[in-house]
Amino acid sequence: MLDHVSVALPVGGSLALLGRNGVGKTTMILTIMGILPLSGGSVRFHGQDVSTLAPHQRARRGIGWVPQERDVFPSLTVEENLTVAGRPGRWDLASIYGLFPRLQERKGNMGNQLSGGEQQMLTIGRTLMTNPDVLLLDEPLEGLAPIIVEELTAAIRRMATDEGMALVLVEQHAEVALDLTEDAVVIERGVIAHRAKSRELLADRETLDRFVGLNLVAD
């Protein structure tokens, strides 16, 4: 349950949504997509109220959802996963394969024949192929090996800094998320407990520890 949570993101901006397990971060993403109902307030995109639109209409307006749990389509090949919802624009098969070369190697495999890391790359690539204006990434690094986390982090950084893609990043790995974004909010018990610049929050160990301490990556 979320209550009176209000966040805004400028074009090309990036926001980390932090908080412990079960505070409603995924709920927020699903509500923005229209998959969960909105009980009050509104979702506005490019200045327009999209609260009454169906999920597929919101996606077509440019909201790019990268779902949790690496929901690739198992009965589609890697390449079909990428093209099935693709819309013309800057991202096409060639640029996705440039971002994730492993996907090109496995383009003929079925979606369920991939490793966890490859599935996550595919999930991100699949959404990029819809050429969204903003990416909503729901715990993209969850449960992945450190080397894959590094590869994905580099790819996300390339999208955000080189391509100017707007990002909302839900993460338990607070340090990685803060490193990748400009702004951050911490959600606790369904409300926003803290707002800060990501760089400042990353430096403010005490606050970070208080809100998301359990999930800090040891380094």
Next chain:
Amino acid sequence: MTGNLLIVLFDGLAFGMLLFVLSVGLSVTLGLMNFVNLGHGAFGMLGGYLALVVTREAGLSFFVALPAAFVGAAVVGIACERTLFRRLYRSGELNQVLFTVGLVFVATSIATFLFGTGQQPIQIPDMLRGWVEIGGLRFGIYRIFLIVVALVVTAALVFGLEFTRFGAKVRAAVDNQRVAQGLGIDVDTIFAITFALGCGLAGLGGALAIEIVGLDPTFAIHYLIYVLIVVAVGGLGSIGGSFVAAALLGIADVAGKYFVPELGSFLIYLLMVGVLFWRPLGLFGKR
């Protein structure tokens, strides 16, 4: 004896191909969309009566009647899907069964009211009549035609589902409806079109069936049983499975009636029970 056997195999295969065209649409809607449409046979019957009207009342060729039956059944199918069936997607299977069986009774009554209870013959073109004689055996041209139509339908379905973007969207929507929607795929429309195609194929099957099995208002319920056997034996959602199951059942039915008339049409039920004991999900079923 071998000659008889060959002819029985051929006739059985042709009958099986007829069952395939009638049932493959249900396999797709049931297997992919999880909607139990027992009204499927009614769409077949609709196609049959449409073909009758086109040939007899409008005086047009049977070759016009076939696409007309397909399109007519597809249009009525999409209308039913938009107004009635879509409300039932999220309700239980029992509700779907009760509602669609109710539709069969409605369809049967309408057919009786409009056309009476008698068997309706259909005029088929001369070029589909008669037989070709090979090695002293006579193969009915209409049955050859049936087999060709079924092969074309199979090829088109497999191509459409496996090798086109639309097919990929259908499979994506079936794999994960929520994610497909979240990526901008209009799942509602995709399912409506799929459903319409399934109904259209039933309509085509109904039109093709008249020459072989006749047409009366009991068609919807009588052939529903064959259709359900084909779907169950083939495995839900499997086009190849429906094809094999339909061929098997057609041959078993014709062979049974020819060689062991005492068993009559009971043989196909034995076959179904046997297959389902061996493979409860059907020959090619995955779930």
